Amino acid sequence: MIVDPSSDDRLDRAFMALADPVRRRIIARLSRGPATVNELADPFEISKQAVSKHIQVLEHAGLVTRTRDAQRRPVHLDPAALEALTAWIDRYRLIHEQQFRSLDALLAESTTAEASAEASDPATGATGRRTEEERS
Amino acid sequence: MTNPVTITAPEGLPFIEIEREFDAPVAAVFNAHRDPALVTQWLGPNGYEMNIERWDFVSHGAYRYIHTDTDGADWAFNGTFHSVRENELAIQTFEFEGYPDVVAIESMTFEDLGGGRMKLHIHSVYPTVEARDGMVASGMERGVTEGYARLDGLVAA
Numbered sequence: 001m002i003v004d005p006s007s008d009d010r011l012d013r014a015f016m017a018l019a020d021p022v023r024r025r026i027i028a029r030l031s032r033g034p035a036t037v038n039e040l041a042d043p044f045e046i047s048k049q050a051v052s053k054h055i056q057v058l059e060h061a062g063l064v065t066r067t068r069d070a071q072r073r074p075v076h077l078d079p080a081a082l083e084a085l086t087a088w089i090d091r092y093r094l095i096h097e098q099q100f101r102s103l104d105a106l107l108a109e110s111t112t113a114e115a116s117a118e119a120s121d122p123a124t125g126a127t128g129r130r131t132e133e134e135r136s
Numbered sequence: 137m138t139n140p141v142t143i144t145a146p147e148g149l150p151f152i153e154i155e156r157e158f159d160a161p162v163a164a165v166f167n168a169h170r171d172p173a174l175v176t177q178w179l180g181p182n183g184y185e186m187n188i189e190r191w192d193f194v195s196h197g198a199y200r201y202i203h204t205d206t207d208g209a210d211w212a213f214n215g216t217f218h219s220v221r222e223n224e225l226a227i228q229t230f231e232f233e234g235y236p237d238v239v240a241i242e243s244m245t246f247e248d249l250g251g252g253r254m255k256l257h258i259h260s261v262y263p264t265v266e267a268r269d270g271m272v273a274s275g276m277e278r279g280v281t282e283g284y285a286r287l288d289g290l291v292a293a
Contacts, residue, residue, distance in 0.1 A: 092272045095181045097141050100156050102178035103168055104138070107160035110167075110174070 010062060014081065017061035022046070023054050030064060030077035040075065150268040154258040162223045162246045162254040169193060169226065169244075175201075184211075193226070195219050215239070223248075230260070238267045 017023055026040055041051040055075055058064040063081045066073050144153040158165050168174045172191035180186050180203045189200040200214040215229040223246055230240045240262045247255040262268035 093141065093143050096143060096154060096156075097138075098182045099178055099180060100141055100158075101138055102182070103165070104158065104160075106168055106174060106177050107158060107164050110164060 013061040014063060017057050017063055020054070020057075022051075023058055026051075026054060026058065026075075027063065027077060027082075030075060031079075034067075034074040034076045036072050036074050145268065145272055148265060150262040150265045152258075152260040152262075152268060152272065154260075155255065157249065157253060157255045159253055161252050162248045165254050165256060166223045166246050170220075181205075193217055193220055195221075199228075232271075235267075235270070238263060238270075240267075240271070 018027070022044065025043075029035060029040060029043075037048060037052055037055060040055065041048045044051060055064065055066075059066060059075075061081075063078060065076050065078055067076065139157045139159070142153075142155040145151070168178065170193040172188045175191065176186045176188060179201075184203040184205050187202045187204070189202065191197075191199045191201070193199075194217060197217040197220070198215070199217065200212065203211040203213075205211070212233040214231055214233065218227040218229065218241075220226045225246065226244045228242050228244075230242050231238065240260045242258060242260045244259075245257045247257065249255055260268075262271065
């Protein structure tokens with residue numbers, strides 16, 4: 001396995017960023033939509049400067065981004081970054097979940113195909129048809 | 137709405153147990169395991185191309201297939217279908233050719249839940265706890281690499 005030490009640092013930063021309860025609450029708030037530093041600071045008994053620092057940590061970890069629209073500079077959550085973390089944790093499970101979802105899709109599709117195949121040509125099952133398509 | 141997958145890998149025991157319900161009849165799920173043209177459409181990780189060299193889903197039949205990942209790397213697997221009973225059971229051996237001679241025995245049962253639904257049970261037994269842990273970890277190892285690559289993309293953006 002090749003692990004780029006710089007990406008190892010990034011993963012460390014992401015996990016460290018999420019180790020703090022205030023930063024987790026910020027992430028939870030941002031999961032409902034973007035917010036400004038003022039809006040994020042509102043529910044906390046800490047200064048706006050302290051909240052800004054927490055946001056910087058999250059930003060540095062790649063978990064949130066800040067757009068530069070005029071004065072507001074709202075903070076956005078990057079859900080794909082969180083997904084990357086969970087993918088890192090449990091790939092074995094994800095592979096099985098993915099493949100069973102593919103099987104779900106296939107079963108849903110073949111049920112429909114079977115119904116129409118039976119209606120038009122009872123001699124040809126959905127499976128036989130698919131095999132021909134695959135080979136062509 | 138997706139049915140959840142239950143994966144159990146008990147500490148210190150060389151098993152992996154997987155359970156998953158399907159909103160489809162037993163016969164359809166069994167057929168998706170038997171017909172190689174259907175198997176290529178769902179078996180293995182997303183984005184991998186699957187080529188089946190052999191697939192005789194009958195008692196004393198055999199299989200071999202190759203997954204090719206997006207970088208063009210091949211991952212080959214083979215085994216024997218020891219017992220296959222329609223809409224009921226399949227017992228097969230499983231070997232990842234990257235770790236030759238480490239052969240798992242997988243028992244799959246196809247349970248009819250009625251109302252056009254079924255439950256798939258997979259019980260895999262590995263020769264040692266280390267081999268079992270290695271199998272789970274190899275999925276994770278690839279995941280680590282892929283996860284890093286995605287994280288790289290995210291932080292670079």
